[in-house]
Amino acid sequence: MSALFDALRERVEVHARSAVETYTHEVSEYQSSPPADDMYDFAVLIRRRTLDLSATGQPLTDTDLARIADVGRRRAEVGLSVPSQEQVLGLHTAMMVREVHDLARPEHATDLLRIVGWLGAQGVRARAAYLRGYTRGVGAAQVLPTRLEILARALIADEPVAPFVADLRVAARYRIAVLTTPDRTAGRTQAEVIAALAADRIPVTWLAPDEVVIVCPGEASAWVRRAVELIGRPCGVGTAEGPVGGLAPALARAREVSRVAPPESSPERLPEIADLFVEMAVAGAPAVDHWLRTYARALATGPDLVTTLRAYYAHDMNRVTAAAALHIHPRTLDYRLRRVRDVTGVDPGSTLGVRLLSATVARTLAVRHYAD
Template identity: 40%
Template sequence: MSDLLGLLRKRISTNAKRVVEVCSNDLPDYAAAAADPREYAGMLDFAVFIRHRTIDLVAGNEPLTDDDLAVVAATGERRGETGMSRTVLRRVLTVHASATLNEIQEAAGPHDLPVTMQMLGWLGPQGAAAQQAYTLGFLKGQQHFLPLIGQVRQFTEMVLADEPAALANARNLGITVPDTYQVIVARTPGVDPETADEVVHTVWHRYSVPATWYGDEFVALVPAGHPTSLISDFAEIIARPFSVGAATGPASALAEAFALARRVSRVTRAETQPDHLYTAVDVFMELGAAELPEIDRWLHDLARRLAGGPDLVSTLDAYYRHDLNRSRAAVALCIHPRSLDYRLQRVHELTGVAPATTHGIRILSTVVSRVLAHG
């Protein structure tokens, strides 16, 4: 007969001390807090508490109670108040989850399979509920020292990473979460930190749109179907060329849309004031080429040939932007239509591709997009 729960109960104190020691050894922020005897005692008390409750509730096949989750949230809040980062938070939660599984494995014997499976089945949903309560408490604790804009940026990053606690915390930040977001990514290198902060402040205060930066990428979450002049404001503040991409996805699962918007932004041209918010529909050929190194090298070779000029890339760009209308393209280029014809003929000579054919439009428009996207 299995006595797995009884054995785990006897080891509660030892296992609780061990998990606190592991967190302290691996995480400097956690160790700094644990150096305070009162904080250390609180950490240990919580590790003991959650193990006692897990064993009791597994034995009765019962979920965590509201009171249990309130204790978990209060512990997370205390960690947030001490200034621990969200990166450390995720690591702490991972260490606690791993420690619990290791403790079960160490205690389980050959006759404990049914109880082991019962525990694992309980830990799935209840562990997720406890982690969310801990995270929400942590975010509440951060409010004591993290400015609102810092909280908004953190919210954005959590939503983009598909972290459920972000949506649950939205109301505390005054954010109304729509069913669907349009993720907008604007790429521009070399933006200084002060300007980056100004952009996030501006879009939040003018539009209540959460946003953040990932290196050279500004990312904003706009409710789908809500037109906004956000990009115009962005262009005015940074005053330099940037490329932009967008994709739409459910608020509860935005990571895929974020990844696609990023990819789109990397194949669109840099402009000082884009007149269009590019999506995958606009650049599906460029996206396909970017995924295939062999095709990308071939397009690069065609681009290299176009460098024989004069101004063949800009000529093709104007020609295709004006739907192959020679007169309008020539006006945009400030040249005579016959000069345009000469340049188009020169493109044919250098590449072997006729610009006005269906074949030429598909290939050369992609070449132009790739050249302009990469400067």
């Protein structure tokens, strides 16, 4: 056995204790309701088995995988969520690699590659076993929503789809819809959103208490409206499309769009980057954003100028349809548009007006107290 394997064996207990401390510190659910089983014993076991098997180039046995799955099942039975388990699995992988890296020396190159190679191949199998066990522990009513949530998280991270959820993947391309809520969403509501869309086999996962991701194999409007209805509050919505294996960039774009999108209670048209790229640029430029607020304050003098401009631009500056949407006479709309020109010095129907005032309206609706 090489010096690297010896050094790692000597520090198994130390590394296991550090792992438990990291889980407890980093994963909020482990602080409020830690797993019932002994995390330390399992952390020691998995490290010892890693060293034993990687030294001889042997894969995890069926017994090993069953033991790992059993731990996943027990985590589900105490009520720990899919996001918390994904976070734990990510922390575990990072710590295992770091532990090896920290003790490796140039003369350990061969054994370093042996261990890291083993972790790459067997880590995928261990992760799948853990999540499969977790799915078995959630209860019959939650099996499909849990499988779909695991699938959603794999797809948006561009990770391999575990065999036990692969049958749920139905498309080569997906549309990612990100909904940003004005504040934290209760855990019960989060579960209701996941379960409701699972009835139609739509993968959903919450990335944070104020951010949910819907992974749609086609048009997303109906599912987004259903999710917003269940959340019960207006949400900022952003969407982007991409192929399987390239959904992480789509997620990043959709998240950025959702953060500047005006919140809606019943979204009809789902914004993409092309719809809000000006607002995205403004949000990232504080000096420009501060300047734009002067126009927001002018529009706040009313009457109903922000609402009027939103409808006017949403209907491609068609006076008749915009007025109908606002339930006002076209002449009243004309009066309000003249009022916009008077208070801002910009004609809302001009090229400058479209660029400047549409961005002002979007920022006013998306950011609380923007005109203050």
